[in-house]
Amino acid sequence: MAVYTDVSGEELAEFLRDYDIGEPLSVKGIAEGVENSNFFLHTGRGSYILTLYEKRVRIDDLPFFLRLMEHLAAAGLRCPQPVRRHDGEALGRLAGRPAAIVTFLDGLSIARPAATHCSAIGAALAALHRAGEGFPLIRPNALSIEGWQPLYALAEGRVDEVMLGLGSCLEEELEHLAAHWPAGLPGGVIHADLFPDNVLFLGDAVSGLIDFYFACTDAYAYDLAICLNAWCFEPDGSYNITKGSALIAAYVARRPLLQDEVNALPLLARGAALRFALTRLVDWLNVPPGALVRPKSPAEYVAKLRFHQRIGSVRELGLT
Amino acid sequence: MAVYTDVSGEELAEFLRDYDIGEPLSVKGIAEGVENSNFFLHTGRGSYILTLYEKRVRIDDLPFFLRLMEHLAAAGLRCPQPVRRHDGEALGRLAGRPAAIVTFLDGLSIARPAATHCSAIGAALAALHRAGEGFPLIRPNALSIEGWQPLYALAEGRVDEVMLGLGSCLEEELEHLAAHWPAGLPGGVIHADLFPDNVLFLGDAVSGLIDFYFACTDAYAYDLAICLNAWCFEPDGSYNITKGSALIAAYVARRPLLQDEVNALPLLARGAALRFALTRLVDWLNVPPGALVRPKSPAEYVAKLRFHQRIGSVRELGLT
Numbered sequence: 001m002a003v004y005t006d007v008s009g010e011e012l013a014e015f016l017r018d019y020d021i022g023e024p025l026s027v028k029g030i031a032e033g034v035e036n037s038n039f040f041l042h043t044g045r046g047s048y049i050l051t052l053y054e055k056r057v058r059i060d061d062l063p064f065f066l067r068l069m070e071h072l073a074a075a076g077l078r079c080p081q082p083v084r085r086h087d088g089e090a091l092g093r094l095a096g097r098p099a100a101i102v103t104f105l106d107g108l109s110i111a112r113p114a115a116t117h118c119s120a121i122g123a124a125l126a127a128l129h130r131a132g133e134g135f136p137l138i139r140p141n142a143l144s145i146e147g148w149q150p151l152y153a154l155a156e157g158r159v160d161e162v163m164l165g166l167g168s169c170l171e172e173e174l175e176h177l178a179a180h181w182p183a184g185l186p187g188g189v190i191h192a193d194l195f196p197d198n199v200l201f202l203g204d205a206v207s208g209l210i211d212f213y214f215a216c217t218d219a220y221a222y223d224l225a226i227c228l229n230a231w232c233f234e235p236d237g238s239y240n241i242t243k244g245s246a247l248i249a250a251y252v253a254r255r256p257l258l259q260d261e262v263n264a265l266p267l268l269a270r271g272a273a274l275r276f277a278l279t280r281l282v283d284w285l286n287v288p289p290g291a292l293v294r295p296k297s298p299a300e301y302v303a304k305l306r307f308h309q310r311i312g313s314v315r316e317l318g319l320t
Numbered sequence: 321m322a323v324y325t326d327v328s329g330e331e332l333a334e335f336l337r338d339y340d341i342g343e344p345l346s347v348k349g350i351a352e353g354v355e356n357s358n359f360f361l362h363t364g365r366g367s368y369i370l371t372l373y374e375k376r377v378r379i380d381d382l383p384f385f386l387r388l389m390e391h392l393a394a395a396g397l398r399c400p401q402p403v404r405r406h407d408g409e410a411l412g413r414l415a416g417r418p419a420a421i422v423t424f425l426d427g428l429s430i431a432r433p434a435a436t437h438c439s440a441i442g443a444a445l446a447a448l449h450r451a452g453e454g455f456p457l458i459r460p461n462a463l464s465i466e467g468w469q470p471l472y473a474l475a476e477g478r479v480d481e482v483m484l485g486l487g488s489c490l491e492e493e494l495e496h497l498a499a500h501w502p503a504g505l506p507g508g509v510i511h512a513d514l515f516p517d518n519v520l521f522l523g524d525a526v527s528g529l530i531d532f533y534f535a536c537t538d539a540y541a542y543d544l545a546i547c548l549n550a551w552c553f554e555p556d557g558s559y560n561i562t563k564g565s566a567l568i569a570a571y572v573a574r575r576p577l578l579q580d581e582v583n584a585l586p587l588l589a590r591g592a593a594l595r596f597a598l599t600r601l602v603d604w605l606n607v608p609p610g611a612l613v614r615p616k617s618p619a620e621y622v623a624k625l626r627f628h629q630r631i632g633s634v635r636e637l638g639l640t
Contacts, residue, residue: 008431009521025426025522028360029351040348040360042426047362106345106362111328201329202345 107200107207122250132189244318427520427527442570452509564638597621
């Protein structure tokens with residue numbers, strides 16, 4: 001969580017002259033998103049999120065994210081919708097940074113998801129994959145199999161500082177996944193980061209999906225694997241197969257899995273665990289002095305990886 | 321800016337059962353306040369600020385702050401108003417911390433105040449002092465003359481790390497102020513931290529004063545001195561006498577100063593500069609590892625202190 005850039009009332013008022021959303025009434029930096037600065041914006045017309053894109057986001061990627069949100073919203077998915085300026089652009093500049101305004105969605109994040117929430121997530125994920133069909137832009141997943149070795153290299157040599165024996169565990173896993181990573185699975189737009197933080201609920205119903213800044217073009221079943229890891233483990237590290245079943249069943253009801261996807265799921269879940277273990281490891285080892293971001297420990301995802309290394313069949317994930 | 325404690329949707333829904341403000345629709349941690357965790361809260365009834373009081377705030381002080389906001393709002397001042405629970409209390413507990421809900425105020429902070437804003441601040445400060453009359457609770461100012469020596473002691477020995485010669489400058493100032501600090505000036509409730517961050521504007525009009533967590537019982541003219549320091553210096557360090565005149569004139573029009581207050585103002589301004597130089601110095605030297613707060617440099621307030629040490633009369637502050 002962070003706000004890296006302050007926005008003054010004067011700058012904001014000037015920025016909003018290019019939009020048709022009324023006068024600014026309030027702007028508050030919100031503690032969300034580690035890549036960008038986000039603000040809750042209230043104007044004469046309603047509530048919005050204003051995002052200033054900081055250095056970690058590649059400016060070339062922004063049209064992908066913004067057009068994707070428009071595409072998904074047009075297809076009926078509840079997600080933030082970019083507000084276009086008078087000149088038709090969704091991207092402007094504020095405080096020296098690329099900046100965009102999206103609609104604000106009501107809803108609350110769930111800290112301790114129950115099986116009903118996992119079921120709702122499975123349905124929402126399938127809806128997202130369906131809504132993304134026909135989206136014309138491509139963004140390769142930089143944080144999939146080909147990105148992991150370079151990511152690991154950033155931490156290499158210091159890995160065992162974090163956890164004794166972690167280096168050899170990750171190296172063996174990298175080798176195993178490189179040898180067995182599936183190709184040719186059905187794919188398209190995936191969210192790639194659909195953690196509880198990024199899903200809003202009103203009651204037990206999903207009211208919106210947010211934060212599409214890791215979205216990319218990859219295998220649908222990999223997105224499903226990310227969700228299983230993010231939603232179906234208990235705080236004590238155990239996998240809750242009831243939650244896994246609920247999530248998978250709700251997904252499959254809306255987007256049936258091919259046999260290849262079913263077969264690949266355990267390996268995809270290992271890869272998905274490794275991906276978050278690696279990024280957290282690198283962030284953990286590279287906290288800049290004066291950082292406003294407190295990194296998450298990689299330990300949680302190392303434990304998830306070890307769970308997936310041990311399981312014998314996809315049935316242990318809850319797929320019946 | 322910081323959010324130290326996360327609040328889940330589940331905890332929030334339970335917490336709100338004690339209130340009469342409807343179901344929670346959204347809660348976002350906001351990057352405001354260095355002492356507490358603050359959240360923008362949207363419910364079926366409207367918008368609120370939810371504050372979780374962290375360790376740095378003394379729980380014994382909370383009734384002073386909450387009752388003060390009620391008193392000021394009842395007297396017509398635009399400030400956040402605590403929302404009482406069904407049991408009549410303004411203070412509850414959430415995520416293991418004392419917590420309160422106050423009304424949300426629209427408005428924007430001004431980054432580069434013009435003389436018109438300074439005039440508005442002078443008027444708002446006088447209105448605050450008048451509105452505080454009759455408030456029955458007392459809270460001594462822990463960050464006034466008697467608190468400065470202990471505060472300096474926290475930094476002593478490392479002061480010259482920050483700026484060469486700063487140690488002797490501050491020690492001489494502490495001695496000078498201890499010998500000349502005025503007593504017996506008119507006083508009552510002061511805000512004590514009325515910086516641009518804590519004043520909301522809609523257009524050129526003040527729409528609200530916020531963050532009363534340094535409010536205390538002290539000399540009114542000391543609050544005026546704090547505002548002169550916070551609003552009337554330019555980014556290059558120069559004092560803008562036009563802004564100073566505007567602020568003082570607007571204040572005096574609503575609450576005339578006694579001759580004793582006029583005479584004391586230059587010294588109070590030195591003290592007010594020292595107070596913020598000292599707290600920033602201590603924070604600067606004591607950034608905890610992994611801190612979410614980036615401290616402000618003490619240099620700005622050291623420069624303001626040096627300005628006030630040099631001036632010959634109150635006329636140089638803009639009082640005519």
